[in-house]
Amino acid sequence: MKTLRGFGSDNNAGVHPEIMAAIVKANIGHVPGYGEDDYTREAIAVFRRCFGEETEVFFVFGGTGANTLSLRAAAQPHHAVICAKTAHINVDECGAPEKFSGCKLLDFAAPDGKLTVELIRPALHGVGDIHQVQPRVISISQPTELGTLYTIEEIEEIAAFAHHNHMILHMDGARICNAAAALDAPLRAITRDAGVDILSFGGAKNGLMYGEAVVIFDRHLAQDFEFIRKQGAQLASKMRFIAVQFTALLSGDLWLRNARNANRMASLLAERVSALPGMQLTQPVQANAVFASIPPKVIPALLQEYFFYPTENPGEVRWMASYDTKEEDIERFVETLARLLDQELAKGPAR
Amino acid sequence: MKTLRGFGSDNNAGVHPEIMAAIVKANIGHVPGYGEDDYTREAIAVFRRCFGEETEVFFVFGGTGANTLSLRAAAQPHHAVICAKTAHINVDECGAPEKFSGCKLLDFAAPDGKLTVELIRPALHGVGDIHQVQPRVISISQPTELGTLYTIEEIEEIAAFAHHNHMILHMDGARICNAAAALDAPLRAITRDAGVDILSFGGAKNGLMYGEAVVIFDRHLAQDFEFIRKQGAQLASKMRFIAVQFTALLSGDLWLRNARNANRMASLLAERVSALPGMQLTQPVQANAVFASIPPKVIPALLQEYFFYPTENPGEVRWMASYDTKEEDIERFVETLARLLDQELAKGPAR
Amino acid sequence: MKTLRGFGSDNNAGVHPEIMAAIVKANIGHVPGYGEDDYTREAIAVFRRCFGEETEVFFVFGGTGANTLSLRAAAQPHHAVICAKTAHINVDECGAPEKFSGCKLLDFAAPDGKLTVELIRPALHGVGDIHQVQPRVISISQPTELGTLYTIEEIEEIAAFAHHNHMILHMDGARICNAAAALDAPLRAITRDAGVDILSFGGAKNGLMYGEAVVIFDRHLAQDFEFIRKQGAQLASKMRFIAVQFTALLSGDLWLRNARNANRMASLLAERVSALPGMQLTQPVQANAVFASIPPKVIPALLQEYFFYPTENPGEVRWMASYDTKEEDIERFVETLARLLDQELAKGPAR
């Protein structure tokens, strides 16, 4: 097995040892399934300590499930979900949100992946027009899929706009811990307290094996969620093994340590690669993603040694740092990259 | 935490130590996500050794996901799925099959949970009538939700009927290993070779932490399955941790050891409880489930000590043996039950 | 064109002359589309005079549309709709209700097509169980698809049960006028006043060209109905031509005259055919349908001369009288039938 630590995605990493230890420890005897067990109750309590007692928490299998169920809970099929063109729900979930919620996504181009009130205001044009889907949810990703961050004030502004117009604010927090670490703010401050109504809380990209949580602050949205989760095929039978991972992540500071490391490593990677000839960052590095332009011919050679995703923009690549990225991983990667760039540049410009 | 081994469900058990060891062992370095890794390739190869090289295998998170995606792959929304009234897809998946496939389920009452050609033939009445959904899939559970088994000949007969009428045979094999063990037949003999076209292969009820497999024998059904899985929110990012569990289960005889133990323990439990006063088996015990009638007043007291599910028939209960059930667990359970029955019977009949 | 008046269905008839006259009269100049015109406002006012001022009315294209949208407005995809096995929504709409509402239908066998509280009470078993769809709507057809009628008291009893259990009562009134005529009761008395929350009001089977109305008494269900109608592709652009048909039908007594004729002709037909040798009524004739058993070999010969539907019970047929059925039509039909029965009986019993 080839298991070199690279920068393909933060979900290419394995499971943090403390998470794995929690899983192993919970593997004892029988407990009821489907979340009717004490491990799950404990994990929910941990979330409530973090986000407030009024919080409702539902564990699901994965991130697409968390997003899709959130939208289904918040919107009817004649509603619309406002999102950025680059949003994961818009481009990376194979239409799961539309299929399961029945809603239309209204996407808005944002160069840095961040919605603004200014940008999305035109979506109000069709409100009340029976021929048009009715805007009901604004979904933002924090950090965005381009590695950028909303400030708390920016979230608050969107939340105020949403609520003023009877809409719900959903946050895709697949990497929410990286955002909190980068903003140096408590998880609650950048979500519930900033006006978020329903949050997809990511686990797998911050050291978990599997499992995400739908965290609901507007309790109306939680009313039928148990049924929605089951109907969405996201109810785990052996729920304890998801629950204990979240307890391990959130009861202490593991979530923060992991996220900080990933963010710091991304900064370092950005610093190192942007110093190389022919390389240029294409997005500010605010969390754990590095977007960069690269001589296109280098990409295939680099892919031979490291798995990663070119973006749909020719000559642009995405590299993600992870909770387990080490400085030595960056050194090795940068060396390889430098070598390939050298070889390419030696050939001189294409004629 | 209360972790007494009981008979609530085979998914109340934890993870078999060999499975857990495989998970821990795979937790090394980085590998690509979403099944593009060597662990997943290996697991698929193991399935193919078991079911034939032409087999397509897709890992998903859970059993409802496996069933729901299978039906979606096999049927269009104007099609119907024929199943038993007691089928898991009909009564225990909160409408997930209908929601995701768009299909209608045509259910047929069967006292032992087993469909027969005779029973379902009336479903052909509406074929070609544009006002009616068109039968397209027959879904059988092996073993059934009532703990009974189809013989290979019975499966073959249904398969022949299905194929003669241009239908597809789906098998819900949430406990398929228990069926193979009970029939003393290879997994392939009771599925592919008996005419099954698409199989939900269960893992969690036979010692896995999470993960099921959709195993496709009719390759047409596999054509777009990767997209269907993603759109159904059943594509795991860290796929390796599902894959290695199946490799551990199927590459040796762990699947069989686990299933045999569960079946044997169910037989023993059935033998012991049916000897108690006031107790009577209500279904033949052919795999790892025991259905029994019990003086209704004993149920609440027993539930104080053991978690289990009463059925919707008053005075009937379901008990499941598991891969990790031990004889001592049965002794303890039977002692408790005997004590409660004594207490109840001492009160004399209700007037 | 072969246009002999027969008994195939009340929708085989054409358009009542008064309805046609109203259509022709409305064909003048331009008016806004999609119901924003005075003709539509007038028709809604006519409905409100009939059913009460608080009534919300939405015109749609057809009966399947009316039923499907009603269920969608009343239920979420994790809900269930309780209905009779013979309900039109269950067997004659090609899964449209499931497809559009996402709901599961829970059907109950009723020999006369009528639900009772006793019959449907078991549907409450799964309330609150997250693995099961949650009963939310009871749908009854008045008259039933078997030509039988609910008394007002029977409707009230079902309504009370529905409301006590937080459910909504939907009535499929494809032939609601026939029911009111047969019960000699105002339309309001057998719907709103009896506890119905949402009604599919049929037009095409009582002399209209096309068009049905969803009539909503529980205003919560009307909240988003305009969007649901549009999304369900049931919003007519030239709405005035549906509206004026309903105005013509309901502003005077045309609805009653038409329905009474159909009912009376069904009675007469039943009387006449049941007097023939080998014929026997299989359902009480309470509205405009006649169900009868007939020597099976006569069916093909009769179908040569008259279009009609055999039921799925061998040797049973359904004949419908219409608003335009005349006594002479019955004479001619009965003569034909008598002749064919004679011929068949002359052959003696099959050996």
Place this chain on the structure above:
Amino acid sequence: MKTLRGFGSDNNAGVHPEIMAAIVKANIGHVPGYGEDDYTREAIAVFRRCFGEETEVFFVFGGTGANTLSLRAAAQPHHAVICAKTAHINVDECGAPEKFSGCKLLDFAAPDGKLTVELIRPALHGVGDIHQVQPRVISISQPTELGTLYTIEEIEEIAAFAHHNHMILHMDGARICNAAAALDAPLRAITRDAGVDILSFGGAKNGLMYGEAVVIFDRHLAQDFEFIRKQGAQLASKMRFIAVQFTALLSGDLWLRNARNANRMASLLAERVSALPGMQLTQPVQANAVFASIPPKVIPALLQEYFFYPTENPGEVRWMASYDTKEEDIERFVETLARLLDQELAKGPAR
């Protein structure tokens, strides 16, 4: 009733007298429902004379129904439909296409409402990527919602691109007759012969009361269409009354006379209004739509006298000519407009 002929929409007009005469004439006796009648067979034959014998034709109630069912027949839920941002399916059907087909719409901005191969080529980027919906249908409107026309060559080019990439070309022909009239080409030449696979053939905007046709040239798409139509609640019971309208429209040259008049009147209207002070055409007038910019303050005053739709661009309006528009209607309208412009301009510029 206010029935002044204006320019709000071509569906604000009533029914052409020849169409109405055909309806009235068909109102005789009984015929089987749901299209099993000779009137429907005749109408289908008329379509086949027009489009070729291999054509499959399915009548539906309305345009949203025709589009929605077409997409459902052509695509699976994990597929995508490529369309212009201004497409009716994208902005004016309240999400019906997504809801019924389950597909995602990928919309592309086109200033004149016309797709080009260049514009949509980026949609191929995600082909084969399991995280992304797979492009399967290209849907173009002819004429477009902005009143512009594709040339035959332009359609051919898109069709070639579609077929080369295993996609299907759908044409929303709500005003297809206007397009054929404007291009002075047979209906077949701008559809089937240009590479269109499935066509929504509009009736209501060219003089029909109600009814559209789904015309299928790629017979694979027709295979299950009868069931799809029924499940989509678009199957009319008294089908003859849709059928005879199309027979009246297409068996002679009524379709062409109607369309030519509408197109000619739009040209005249455009010529007249563009000569007024402060008015400017914003799209070329190629069929029966006129888009113009107008001093915004005039809009409310004009709306007092004439119903029409402002577009979502401030100060832009859409006016549609109809089959029954007369020169005198234009004179009256232009007089009114001129008067209001005068009044507004007399006030001088806002300060």
